[in-house]
Amino acid sequence: MRDLVILAMMFVFVPLALSNACAAYLLWGWTAVVALNLYVFGFMREVPFNLIFAVIAITLIGLGFDRKGRRFALSRTAVLLILFALQATISAAFAYEGTVRNVELYTNLLKMIFFCLLMPMVITNRLRVHALVLAIALGMGFHSLSEGLKFFASGGAHHVQGVEKFGDNNHFALAVTMIIPLLLYLYRYSQNRLVRFASLSVAVVTVAAVVGTHSRGGFMCMSLMGAWMALHSRRKGLAMVGLALGVVLTIAMAPSSWSERMNTIKEVKDDTSFMVRVVAWKASSQMALARPLTGGGFHAIQNQYVWDMYRESNGLLGFVPTDYRPQVAFAAHSIYFEVLGDMGFVGLFIFLAILANVFLTRRRILRLCSAHGGRLKWATDLSNMLAAAVLAYIIGAAALSLAYFEVLYIYAMLMEVLAMQVSRIALSPVNDIEAQPMAGAY
Amino acid sequence: MEFLLLCIDIFAVFLLLWGIVRSQKKDGPGNLGLLMYRDDVSVPDKKKGPPDA
Numbered sequence: 001m002r003d004l005v006i007l008a009m010m011f012v013f014v015p016l017a018l019s020n021a022c023a024a025y026l027l028w029g030w031t032a033v034v035a036l037n038l039y040v041f042g043f044m045r046e047v048p049f050n051l052i053f054a055v056i057a058i059t060l061i062g063l064g065f066d067r068k069g070r071r072f073a074l075s076r077t078a079v080l081l082i083l084f085a086l087q088a089t090i091s092a093a094f095a096y097e098g099t100v101r102n103v104e105l106y107t108n109l110l111k112m113i114f115f116c117l118l119m120p121m122v123i124t125n126r127l128r129v130h131a132l133v134l135a136i137a138l139g140m141g142f143h144s145l146s147e148g149l150k151f152f153a154s155g156g157a158h159h160v161q162g163v164e165k166f167g168d169n170n171h172f173a174l175a176v177t178m179i180i181p182l183l184l185y186l187y188r189y190s191q192n193r194l195v196r197f198a199s200l201s202v203a204v205v206t207v208a209a210v211v212g213t214h215s216r217g218g219f220m221c222m223s224l225m226g227a228w229m230a231l232h233s234r235r236k237g238l239a240m241v242g243l244a245l246g247v248v249l250t251i252a253m254a255p256s257s258w259s260e261r262m263n264t265i266k267e268v269k270d271d272t273s274f275m276v277r278v279v280a281w282k283a284s285s286q287m288a289l290a291r292p293l294t295g296g297g298f299h300a301i302q303n304q305y306v307w308d309m310y311r312e313s314n315g316l317l318g319f320v321p322t323d324y325r326p327q328v329a330f331a332a333h334s335i336y337f338e339v340l341g342d343m344g345f346v347g348l349f350i351f352l353a354i355l356a357n358v359f360l361t362r363r364r365i366l367r368l369c370s371a372h373g374g375r376l377k378w379a380t381d382l383s384n385m386l387a388a389a390v391l392a393y394i395i396g397a398a399a400l401s402l403a404y405f406e407v408l409y410i411y412a413m414l415m416e417v418l419a420m421q422v423s424r425i426a427l428s429p430v431n432d433i434e435a436q437p438m439a440g441a442y
Numbered sequence: 443m444e445f446l447l448l449c450i451d452i453f454a455v456f457l458l459l460w461g462i463v464r465s466q467k468k469d470g471p472g473n474l475g476l477l478m479y480r481d482d483v484s485v486p487d488k489k490k491g492p493p494d495a
Contacts, residue, residue: 017459135455145447
């Protein structure tokens with residue numbers, strides 16, 4: 001039945017994509033995050049949905065069929081992404097032999113960087129920004145809604161394990177946390193009441209899904225992200241009270257197993273799972289010291305013979321004592337050490353530059369918006385929401401292997417696209433319809 | 443339940459794409475459904491007055 005529904009969907013979506021480059025691009029983005037293949041079990045399971053829409057979108061954009069499209073522009077974010085792709089190519093080429101996920105992770109990263117590089121050519125006005133935000137929210141929100149409703153329906157007994165695409169419960173918690181700011185943006189700026197209601201509801205259910213994962217890191221980064229959003233909101237007092245109320249309500253209503261798990265945050269030194277992570281960080285940094293320019297290749301540290309080579313080393317973390325050294329290969333468990341081990345110091349430097357650039361671009365947007373007056377508050381709010389999500393990522397993923405998570409790169413480029421649009425609008429006359437084609441249409 | 447949610451999600455994506463296709467019609471965008479966005483939602487600033495004033 002599921003396969004037939006998805007087949008029917010393809011009969012509708014493929015012609016729509018062929019008729020419109022932007023529609024094809026949005027479908028490319030949506031299929032990248034919704035992972036349709038995980039929800040069908042028959043003949044549609046092996047269909048490369050993402051690849052189909054990617055090919056259609058690239059062809060239409062390449063042939064110039066998008067009437068509202070723009071030419072490729074080399075922005076700062078684009079340069080950083082291209083450098084990251086080049087470094088990834090070098091690392092993948094010089095990877096340790098037997099690194100199982102090297103090619104898979106490399107091609108996935110390259111595909112996502114290509115998607116991001118095309119974004120300024122397709123997402124050329126506010127309507128399309130709104131559409132992309134909706135497409136990403138629909139893709140990611142589906143996972144959180146599905147798991148969050150199970151958590152509610154079971155009265156808090158359902159332990160959210162996550163979705164295969166993202167990894168374990170901790171990865172899932174962070175992945176869905178990053179969608180909350182966009183849902184709140186949609187709640188605030190959508191005109192359709194149903195969309196507003198749905199966005200707010202999915203945001204609430206997403207919080208429940210994060211609680212359901214029992215992830216300490218997930219809850220911590222969600223709380224910090226909430227605090228950052230409250231500090232940057234226009235009604236700071238109300239937002240802080242709301243946040244405090246939300247945290248108190250979550251703690252009061254969460255199941256006892258969750259509270260017990262959260263209490264272990266204080267016992268870091270005795271926490272084996274944390275100390276094993278430190279060993280993985282030491283091994284990853286030692287690998288980077290041994291191969292500073294290329295790194296070991298994508299997830300090389302999970303290669304048993306590479307792990308055996310480095311697991312007794314202290315790398316850059318010799319000042320942290322670790323008595324226990326696991327025999328079995330362990331994932332890097334930190335985006336920073338993951339990139340450091342995979343791509344060496346050069347890769348880490350570019351990766352950190354991508355993260356820092358998000359906040360620099362946000363600052364540029366805020367400056368332009370404040371100079372332009374109240375007409376661009378939507379852009380200010382969206383840039384704040386994107387920055388909040390990236391901040392959650394920076395904090396939450398410090399202990400997770402999630403460096404090649406698509407949504408991060410989408411947000412980084414969306415911030416750049418926003419800056420480009422704000423610059424165009426700020427530099428053009430107030431009623432210039434071409435600069436902001438859909439604004440004022442309603 | 444998961445399947446029902448997936449169907450709703452797919453339908454919402456369809457409405458989104460329909461809005462994008464409609465937005466490029468030569469005789470004007472008309473009602474774009476899910477894609478309709480609000481102009482700036484502003485909190486009146488007591489010192490400066492309404493931002494668009």
